[in-house]
Every structure is written in C-alpha cells, then in structure tokens.
Amino acid sequence: MSFQSIQDQDRVKRILQNSLRTDKVSHAYIFTGPSGTGRRQMALTFAQALYCQVLPDDACGECLDCRKVEHGNHPDLHWVKPDGASIKIEQIRELQKQFSYKAGSSGLKMYVLEDADKMTVQAANSLLKFLEEPTSRVVAILITDNGNALLPTIKSRAQWIPFTPMSRERMAAILNQEGHPAVLIQPAVRLAAGPDAARELIVGNGFAEIRNLVIQLTKESMSRLPTAMLTAQQKLGKSELSEHLTLFMDMLILWLKDMVQLNLGNRDHLVYMDQADWMAGLALSYDMKHWVHCLEQAIELQKRLRFHANPQLVLEKMLMQLKGV
Known part of the structure; x- marks a missing residue:
C-alpha cells in the first residue's frame, strides 16, 4: 500500500x-x-x-x-x-x-x-x-x-x-470499469462518498433486492395499496425491518427525485434509468406538488427512523403518501 x-x-x-x-x-x-x-x-x-x-x-x-x-x-x-x-x-x-x-x-x-x-x-x-x-x-x-x-x-x-467525497462521475467510471451493473452503480454513487463505500453497497447483502423492492412497492402502492402493504411486511421481515428500512428509504428518496425530474420532462442523469418509461407516465399523472410533498415526507420519515420511530408505521405512512391517501 x-x-x-x-x-x-x-x-x-x-x-x-x-x-x-x-x-x-x-x-x-x-x-x-x-x-x-x-x-x-x-x-x-x-x-x-x-x-x-x-x-x-x-x-x-x-x-x-x-x-x-x-x-x-x-x-x-x-x-x-x-x-x-x-x-x-x-x-x-x-x-x-x-x-x-x-x-x-x-x-x-x-x-x-x-x-x-x-x-x-x-x-x-x-x-x-x-x-x-x-x-x-x-x-x-x-x-x-x-x-x-x-x-x-x-x-x-x-x-x-x-476529506472530500469523490465526484459521482469518477466513482461511476471506476465501478463501471470493474464491471458492476449500471443499475446498481447509479444509486450507490449517490449514497456513498467514495468508490470503496459504493462498492461495499453494491456487493453487500440486499442492495439489489432493496432496489427491486422500491420498484415493486411504488408500482403496487399506486394501484393496489393493500397488496403493497402486505408485500412490505413479507419482504422486509419484521425482525429485520429497521435494519433494511433505512436503505429502503434512501433508495425511495432517489426514486422520488427521479419522479420530480420526470415530471419536469427531464430524463438526464436518472438513478432508475431502466424504469424511465413507466415512471414517466406515472410522474405526469400527478402534479409536481404531490411529488415534492412525497419527497419532503420521505426525508422527514427518514429522520424519524434515526430517533427510533416504529419502522412498520413509517413504511405504511410512506406508502399511503405515495398513493395520496
């Protein structure tokens, strides 16, 4: 070294x-x-x-x-x-x-x-x-x-x-060169301050699964909210809910930021780039105020988790917020 x-x-x-x-x-x-x-x-x-x-x-x-x-x-x-x-x-x-x-x-x-x-x-x-x-x-x-x-x-x-965070572009270039999946690199470089930390996220337990769960639950919550609630309970097992929920909320916040961009008609630099088509249609079915409010709510609930808020209640409230209930 x-x-x-x-x-x-x-x-x-x-x-x-x-x-x-x-x-x-x-x-x-x-x-x-x-x-x-x-x-x-x-x-x-x-x-x-x-x-x-x-x-x-x-x-x-x-x-x-x-x-x-x-x-x-x-x-x-x-x-x-x-x-x-x-x-x-x-x-x-x-x-x-x-x-x-x-x-x-x-x-x-x-x-x-x-x-x-x-x-x-x-x-x-x-x-x-x-x-x-x-x-x-x-x-x-x-x-x-x-x-x-x-x-x-x-x-x-x-x-x-x-010590300052490495630029996302440079981190992404390093991780791309190593052959990691692009769909995992994009969220990782936004949640980590350096390539080592981003790499740990990508290869860590549950990162890809949590990303898929964000996609599944956001889809379900818009059309079948009770199903989304049940899926959340099953996939984020109660005993491990608080451990995985922090990462889930981080990934959800990134998804909501994409929705704000898509509502504005901007498809550049999306985190969930492979999901852009269905997300764009959904983004335009609500006005901008809805997505901004959801984003603010997600950030607030993320803070509450740090102060030991009930994980199940946090998740249910967020899913209802997405639906606009």
Missing part, C-alpha cells in the same frame, strides 16, 4: 507527503469527512510511511516495518476503536500506559482513534492532557465523520485534514 494506490484525496496526500519530506510531521491530525472517503486507508498508509525503512515520503510496502503496520502488529502503532457505543476513559488510560514504554528503533509512537467523536467527555479530557503533554515523540490521528463534534481544545491542538 502506498499513497499512489489511494484513489482521489490528492490534496491530503500532498499535505502528508510534504510533511514527511520536510520532517515537519504534526504531533496530531484530525482526519474529518464522510465515511467512505478513504480516511482509514490514508491513516494506515501514513503510518507505514512514517515507519518505512526505505522511502522518505511514502510506504514501500515491502520492508519489515511496512509489513508490520499492514498486518496490525507493529509494537509502536496503537489503533483504538469504540468499545460498544463510545471510546471510554479506560481505553485512553490504557493507551497512555502503553506510551509510557520506550519506542522502538524509530523513536516514534503513533495512535489512531477511529470514530473519535464518540469519545466520552471523560475520555476526551484525558486525551486532551495526553495531547498537551506527550511523554515521547508521538503522532496521533483522530478519524471522525464530524470534526466539529470534538472538543474545541482538542481541535486547536491538531492539524485539520478534510
């Missing part, structure tokens, strides 16, 4: 490689940006480059230290993930204990916190002291979806490294 093997994020690579070349590596970085933008891979590559015995500003991937980092057994690199829902103070204390021991031949110790915004207040305060008073040469990387959720005092002591 090397910086050159990472797709996109050229600005981030320039910043990190320049710090290696000029020997001006910061003692702490905040890798912030949406999931799927390659933050974890960048942290791993940066760690390899820091310990690499061959290259001054990249990872050769072949030397002993590079291989130890890649396989997760480098003695001076510590990776911390949430224990359950949060990173706890005990985890930070254990990290501090590990850092009280002498580093290896490089003289550098490094730690990476995944989901750093999930630290408890006590853990964050303990980490702050650690950032202020490192006992040796230390590099820290805090990975987070939302850097603004970190304590201001932590943010002020770390270099901010923003």
Whole structure:
C-alpha cells in the first residue's frame, strides 16, 4: 500500500507527503469527512510511511516495518476503536500506559482513534492532557465523520485534514470499469462518498433486492395499496425491518427525485434509468406538488427512523403518501 494506490484525496496526500519530506510531521491530525472517503486507508498508509525503512515520503510496502503496520502488529502503532457505543476513559488510560514504554528503533509512537467523536467527555479530557503533554515523540490521528463534534481544545491542538467525497462521475467510471451493473452503480454513487463505500453497497447483502423492492412497492402502492402493504411486511421481515428500512428509504428518496425530474420532462442523469418509461407516465399523472410533498415526507420519515420511530408505521405512512391517501 502506498499513497499512489489511494484513489482521489490528492490534496491530503500532498499535505502528508510534504510533511514527511520536510520532517515537519504534526504531533496530531484530525482526519474529518464522510465515511467512505478513504480516511482509514490514508491513516494506515501514513503510518507505514512514517515507519518505512526505505522511502522518505511514502510506504514501500515491502520492508519489515511496512509489513508490520499492514498486518496490525507493529509494537509502536496503537489503533483504538469504540468499545460498544463510545471510546471510554479506560481505553485512553490504557493507551497512555502503553506510551509510557520506550519506542522502538524509530523513536516514534503513533495512535489512531477511529470514530473519535464518540469519545466520552471523560475520555476526551484525558486525551486532551495526553495531547498537551506527550511523554515521547508521538503522532496521533483522530478519524471522525464530524470534526466539529470534538472538543474545541482538542481541535486547536491538531492539524485539520478534510476529506472530500469523490465526484459521482469518477466513482461511476471506476465501478463501471470493474464491471458492476449500471443499475446498481447509479444509486450507490449517490449514497456513498467514495468508490470503496459504493462498492461495499453494491456487493453487500440486499442492495439489489432493496432496489427491486422500491420498484415493486411504488408500482403496487399506486394501484393496489393493500397488496403493497402486505408485500412490505413479507419482504422486509419484521425482525429485520429497521435494519433494511433505512436503505429502503434512501433508495425511495432517489426514486422520488427521479419522479420530480420526470415530471419536469427531464430524463438526464436518472438513478432508475431502466424504469424511465413507466415512471414517466406515472410522474405526469400527478402534479409536481404531490411529488415534492412525497419527497419532503420521505426525508422527514427518514429522520424519524434515526430517533427510533416504529419502522412498520413509517413504511405504511410512506406508502399511503405515495398513493395520496
């Protein structure tokens, strides 16, 4: 693994490689940006480059230290993930204990916190002291979806490294080249921030099935609403309803955006491009206000799901909204 093997994020690579070349590596970085933008891979590559015995500003991937980092057994690199829902103070204390021991031949110790915004207040305060008073040469990387959720005092002591989503066009080109179905690429690149995350969606459990279910339920809800309700119960089994319903609502929102475009007579850049003929006829059978209202309702119901609204009621309400009941 090397910086050159990472797709996109050229600005981030320039910043990190320049710090290696000029020997001006910061003692702490905040890798912030949406999931799927390659933050974890960048942290791993940066760690390899820091310990690499061959290259001054990249990872050769072949030397002993590079291989130890890649396989997760480098003695001076510590990776911390949430224990359950949060990173706890005990985890930070254990990290501090590990850092009280002498580093290896490089003289550098490094730690990476995944989901750093999930630290408890006590853990964050303990980490702050650690950032202020490192006992040796230390590099820290805090990975987070939302850097603004970190304590201001932590943010002020770390270099901010923003990760930006890859363009849909570039993601689609990469996934097309890999041979994934076009009908799955289009929704995936709109729901993911990078090709790795989009690929995971496409090959993941249920993505194609959920797309087909959106098509089936939207068709049925317009002509046979009771059948649509029954289909929803059968296909989205009650025990797994909440898990699959979030993805279903994401895909439904994309379908509704297509319906708005088709109502306007626009067939460019549709997500459900293979369904455009029957969707166009349906789109024109209602006025624009109906589709905009359905879209607003879907976004609102998606928010409610995050706050543990009843999944069955959410789904039934959405299907009735589509019909205009």
